[in-house]
Amino acid sequence: DTEVTQTPKHLVMGMTNKKSLKCEQHxxxxxxxxxxxxAKKPPELMFVxxxxxxxxxxxVPSRFSPECxxxxxxxxxxxxxxxxxxxxxxxxxxQDMSSGNTIYFGEGSWLTVV
Amino acid sequence: QKEVEQNSGPLSVPEGAIASLNCTYSDRGxxxxxxxxxxxxxxxxxxxxxxxxxxxxxxxxxxxxNKASQYVSLLIRDSQPSxxxxxxxxxxxxxxxxxxxxxxxxxxxIIP
Numbered sequence: 001d002t003e004v005t006q007t008p009k010h011l012v013m014g015m016t017n018k019k020s021l022k023c024e025q026h027x028x029x030x031x032x033x034x035x036x037x038x039a040k041k042p043p044e045l046m047f048v049x050x051x052x053x054x055x056x057x058x059x060v061p062s063r064f065s066p067e068c069x070x071x072x073x074x075x076x077x078x079x080x081x082x083x084x085x086x087x088x089x090x091x092x093x094x095q096d097m098s099s100g101n102t103i104y105f106g107e108g109s110w111l112t113v114v
Numbered sequence: 115q116k117e118v119e120q121n122s123g124p125l126s127v128p129e130g131a132i133a134s135l136n137c138t139y140s141d142r143g144x145x146x147x148x149x150x151x152x153x154x155x156x157x158x159x160x161x162x163x164x165x166x167x168x169x170x171x172x173x174x175x176x177x178x179x180n181k182a183s184q185y186v187s188l189l190i191r192d193s194q195p196s197x198x199x200x201x202x203x204x205x206x207x208x209x210x211x212x213x214x215x216x217x218x219x220x221x222x223x224i225i226p
Contacts, residue, residue: 042202042216043158056213090157100146100165100206103214105157 003027004106006091012112015081021109023074023091029104031055031097032074034066035090037108043090049074050097081113117141118205120217129226133190137203137217140184146206147179147186151199152219158202162188193224 004025013019023032031050035043048056049068057066063085065077074091088108094101119138127133135149146165150158162177164170164186170177176189186205190197203217 042218045213048213088157100163102148102160102163103204104160105150108157 004091004093004104006089006106006109008109009107010110010112012114013078013081014114015083017081018077018079020078021076021089021091021111023076023106024072025093025104025106026072027093027104028071029093029095030071031094031101032068033090033092033094033103034064034074034076035092035105037088037090043105047076048097055097078111081111083113086112116217117207117215118203118217120201120203120220122218123221124223125220126223126225127193129193129195129224131193133193133197133222133224135188135190135201135203135220135222137186137188137205138184139186139203139205139215141205141207142181142184144184144205144207147177148204148206148214149175149177149188150202150204150216151197152202153199161201190222195224195226198222198224 007022034046037043046060047066052068067075090108091106092103094103148163149161152158164177164179174191178187200219200221202219204214
């Protein structure tokens with residue numbers, strides 16, 4: 001079972017709102033990822049957690065705040081977003097961060113900022 | 115030079131024919147290579163991975179890797195309309211920066 005579950009599937013939020021995207025996996029994976037994907041573009045890495053510690057932050061603006069409460073959960077807290085932040089946000093996981101481990105994606109959360 | 119390059123397409127292939135998707139990468143130290151399929155409005159789905167030079171076959175799919183030429187390809191035999199999607203090539207970079215780098219994707223259309 002290679003399942004990464006993301007909620008909500010769709011989210012519309014105003015620029016002054018605070019919301020969160022949630023991600024869960026029960027595959028025992030120790031690396032979890034947030035990617036952002038705009039239309040007709042490839043996924044862009046935002047954050048990587050390895051063994052519940054933030055390992056990579058790709059210079060993401062502070063209005064995006066990741067959190068890894070435990071090895072199965074990953075959150076992305078959103079605050080004061082801009083319309084250009086509207087995109088598909090993909091959570092993913094892999095066994096660990098070693099080169100070659102397959103990354104499995106969730107179905108994504110479609111975010112619209114109005 | 116982009117780290118991972120793909121022809122954006124669209125690539126149109128008749129049903130039943132072989133679709134050939136190509137990808138080149140710039141980092142000679144890259145060791146792991148992945149092909150993802152992404153339907154419109156959906157998330158990427160892993161199709162194949164390959165680590166060693168040569169061919170790797172899985173059903174109608176064959177991944178080919180040539181590290182000397184820094185080239186990886188995906189062949190889809192007996193193409194079906196359901197194969198119409200964007201195919202993303204992804205490469206793991208090494209040297210302490212373990213992150214997956216994606217190409218821009220090739221849009222494939224299978225014509226019935």
